[in-house]
Amino acid sequence: MRTPVGPAQFRLGFLFLALAIAGVLTALGFEHIGGFVPCRLCLEQREPYYASIPLVAIVLLVGALRGPAFIVRGVYIVVALIMVYGAAIGVYQAGAEWGYWPGPSDCAGGELSVNSGNLLQQMQETRIVPCDEAPIRILGLSFAGWNVLASGFLALVALAAAVLPGDMFGRKAG
Numbered sequence: 001m002r003t004p005v006g007p008a009q010f011r012l013g014f015l016f017l018a019l020a021i022a023g024v025l026t027a028l029g030f031e032h033i034g035g036f037v038p039c040r041l042c043l044e045q046r047e048p049y050y051a052s053i054p055l056v057a058i059v060l061l062v063g064a065l066r067g068p069a070f071i072v073r074g075v076y077i078v079v080a081l082i083m084v085y086g087a088a089i090g091v092y093q094a095g096a097e098w099g100y101w102p103g104p105s106d107c108a109g110g111e112l113s114v115n116s117g118n119l120l121q122q123m124q125e126t127r128i129v130p131c132d133e134a135p136i137r138i139l140g141l142s143f144a145g146w147n148v149l150a151s152g153f154l155a156l157v158a159l160a161a162a163v164l165p166g167d168m169f170g171r172k173a174g
Contacts, residue, residue: 023150030143037129039107040107041093041104045089048151059076080162083158087147107130
């Protein structure tokens with residue numbers, strides 16, 4: 001029986017997982033260790049990672065169990081599209097940060113609970129995190145800008161896993 005996928009799909013899948021997990025851990029590190037509070041768009045940019053990581057893990061398992069190639073390659077295409085969506089959110093936020101277009105009108109930080117009876121105290125303690133202001137720029141790019149690069153690269157990795165021949169790295173599939 002011929003293996004539907006080969007070393008290319010596995011190596012690229014593991015590369016995707018390593019980079020995507022590193023991306024999520026980096027974002028969480030900046031949030032929980034560095035104290036950078038994410039805005040709504042920042043949190044939305046993480047969702048493609050949260051969706052793609054388990055999908056790639058599952059598709060690696062399907063490939064290892066010699067599942068159908070169309071499923072393995074199809075899921076990689078879906079993952080590539082998910083990451084393109086994540087990059088698009090990053091482009092939108094980075095453009096708003098640079099003033100190219102307005103950010104979302106509802107992106108103003110945490111919501112207040114009016115029924116607690118302590119509205120004034122909540123208003124004083126609530127930290128507003130606008131989506132159109134970069135809290136930091138590293139090598140000239142905000143977090144959103146870095147997400148564009150990371151998500152775009154991960155989209156290319158997933159697309160390569162979908163379209164490259166399985167024996168791309170020298171070993172024949174099968």
